[in-house]
Amino acid sequence: MSVLKGRRAVITGGGTGIGLATAKRLAADGASTVLMGRNLERLEKAAAEIDGATAIQCDVTDQASVAAAFAKASAGGKIDILVNNAGIASGRPFHKLDYDEFRRIQNVNVDGVFHCTKAALKDLMGGDYGRVVNIASVAGLRGGPYISHYCASKHAVVGMTKALAAEWGQTKVTVNAVCPAYVETDMAENAINTIMSNTGRTREQAIAELAGMNPQKRLIQVEEVAECVFWLCHPNSFTVNGKAISLDGGAP
Ligand code: NDP
Numbered sequence: 001m002s003v004l005k006g007r008r009a010v011i012t013g014g015g016t017g018i019g020l021a022t023a024k025r026l027a028a029d030g031a032s033t034v035l036m037g038r039n040l041e042r043l044e045k046a047a048a049e050i051d052g053a054t055a056i057q058c059d060v061t062d063q064a065s066v067a068a069a070f071a072k073a074s075a076g077g078k079i080d081i082l083v084n085n086a087g088i089a090s091g092r093p094f095h096k097l098d099y100d101e102f103r104r105i106q107n108v109n110v111d112g113v114f115h116c117t118k119a120a121l122k123d124l125m126g127g128d129y130g131r132v133v134n135i136a137s138v139a140g141l142r143g144g145p146y147i148s149h150y151c152a153s154k155h156a157v158v159g160m161t162k163a164l165a166a167e168w169g170q171t172k173v174t175v176n177a178v179c180p181a182y183v184e185t186d187m188a189e190n191a192i193n194t195i196m197s198n199t200g201r202t203r204e205q206a207i208a209e210l211a212g213m214n215p216q217k218r219l220i221q222v223e224e225v226a227e228c229v230f231w232l233c234h235p236n237s238f239t240v241n242g243k244a245i246s247l248d249g250g251a252p
Helices: 017-028 040-048 063-075 099-125 148-167 186-199 203-212 222-233
Strands: 008-012 032-037 053-057 081-084 130-135 173-180 244-247
Touching (some): 008 063, 017 222, 032 063, 081 099, 099 130, 099 148, 130 222, 222 244
Parallel strands (some): 008 032
């Protein structure tokens, strides 16, 4: 299958975890992919394993860096797909959360989406097909202890998704959000370590706690998230717009 043949996709945070799996999935259906992130060495290594992939250094919090990276990406061909995946998380009870940490999370998770979407806008609007997929989280749909800053950022991403879909309803561009529960990546690994150090639980107990939030009692695999992103990028999914799709194993 090559339904994305001739399409160019930028994936922020494309060197690891969900972003890397997404790049591989889109490339498997013919897209040329551009992996962006701060760690160029890691990105280049990842890109070398994917047909038609390139690596471009980009800090999504830095407007100048984003502008330069997207100009470079666009010079290689019009950007048709933007996957806003770069993100960071931390766990902190609100009374211990300081403003710097709060802002650090918003800068990457919210401002990053703003900067990258702005930078890709001209290309996205310039044809008969465009897709923006924002990797939000179930934390963008509901709350949870110790993640008020992360929840705030992911709720903002979901809000931006819905607003842009409404605003661009008359265009060929769709904007959707994917909202996974815990996915087995470095980010989940950090959450496991946080639980262990805060509660004294063993690694197995910490994993069970995260998996237990999913009615299927498991951590989600990166390929499952990537498949949903691919589906949203499929030309036939045009009618799906402004949606926040939960990937949570059936949480109520
Ligand atoms: P990773 O930590 O593997 O990926 C995060 C990616 O973001 C890295 O590739 C990193 O690359 C990039 N990144 C971080 N900061 C910046 C920055 N300032 N500029 C550019 N790139 C940046 O974790 P995941 O794959 O799990 O996370 C991907 C997305 O999925 C995130 O938005 C996360 O919030 C979301 N998510 C994750 C879940 C999970 O349980 N894992 C659940 C729900 C949502 P580099 O360091 O090179 O910059």
